[in-house]
Amino acid sequence: MSRIDTLIVAMAREVQNGDCWAQGIATPMTAAALMLAKRTHAPKALLGYAIGNSFSDRSGPLSITRVEELTLSGCLRKWSFTDATREFLPHLNPHEFLRPAQIDPTGATNNICLGPWEKPTLRLPGCGGIADVTPYSKTARLYVPRHTAKALVPQLDFRSGVGRLGKEERQMAGVTGPGPVKLFTDLGVFHWPGSTMEILTLHPGVTADEVTTGTGFPVPIPAEIKLTPAPTEEELRLLREEIDPHGLRELESLNTRERLVRLAQVLRAEARA
């Protein structure tokens, strides 16, 4: 059982039956989690997909080349991003897993650039709708497939997602949202009971040391660390055999070189299927 599968199962369990969840741009791992939830404890969840721009009730198998067969074929409804920004997102208020490049101690996030905006050392793809929803959202979760001090930083290079602000700061900025609900990583699940990030659970086998060295800011280590409940055999079987037989769910956790090699393998497997 890999840490990535533990992470995905933890994400899946965050979905409650009857919730509406949206999968955002460039977050393939979330599809695995949402579809696992749909097949297990949340069959009535309404799932919206940025890939497809649709509501769909299919739940696998994941694909790179044929993803639209999953989210468009037989879909419930197609929507545009005008629908999404004017109705679906503000009013249906879907829960979302957002994947930032950087997170600071308050849960504010960066999907824009490393280094200064005017002349970045690395320009990232952009924040999509993160800057739109985080100022008011009560339903945002964050996920980071590789929990490292490069991702969890004391100060963001650019703030494109709003975190937990104090009452005065919120008033001054015109922000109404409380910040992200939780952060899911390959080390554990984290939250913001106060103004800075704390451990909710650590995955089986993860040490407090890994969290300390893997985080660029202090994280209090509780005397008694709660464990993320391990995936069941059935959840793992569903992931491996029915939802994601080609192993797309690990792609975001790999470095560039590993990811390209794995992509080639996945594409070959998809061509054969």
Add this chain to the structure above:
Amino acid sequence: MPGWISLSDVRGQFADGQVISIGGMTLYRRPCALVRELLASGARDLTLMSFTSGIESDLLVGAGRVSTVRSCYFGLEVFGLAPMFTKFVADGAVRLVEETEATLAQGFAAKLNHLGFLPIQGLLGTDVLNVRPDLKIVTCPYTGSRHVAVPAIAPEVALVHASMADEDGNVVLGGNLALDREIALLAKKVIISVDRVVPRSEIPEGGVDLPLSTRDVMLVHAPEGAWPTSCHPHYGLDGGAMLAYVVSAGTGGFERYLSAFLGGRRAVDTLVAELEKLV
């Protein structure tokens, strides 16, 4: 009235400095055949005002044709960062106007409604406001709450690839609608490539995304016109071509890939076969 033209006629439609919106969504239903003609036209100093930007936009950036990018996501999804966009921005060779889903969607909506702006709930508390000095804050006259006022915007040129259309210009986009309807309604110059031309009887009930029979748009019959991106339900994403692009552009081979892309699918397939031996 819409006019049917050939792909090569498209080439003459472009000019330096145009503000162009490229339809589709990340790696799906992008008008790549039209972008091939844009590349071949040599038009430069372009502004890309696209909801999202993928391989087709990265080819334009890498070919040195783009001066400004306005897009809420410029990347290749699971294939990684868009290599030329990443490079050109770090080199200071492309100007950025930072956009989000709402600034683009609501900006187009404002223009469609003949309004100067629309208020949104987002952006407050983010650094996006620091890099968008043009954005103003307004106070709601009824509730007193503060909102960013997103200015009305529109492209000059819209390039869209559609799943099918009938002869009269009743266009069915397919899926991944993004903001394609909006740009096709707003742009002065609209070029829509169509994967399949079908008789009126095959248009599904209520299924016309763009009833353009009364508008002066240009329609092009372009089978596989979204390749290497997908065009649901006709064909999926060409993952090999995408992977070959990332590998080429990441190892100094951008020009080679661009040249193959301009040559068409067979040229890229040859390149893909060569690179497959390496990965």
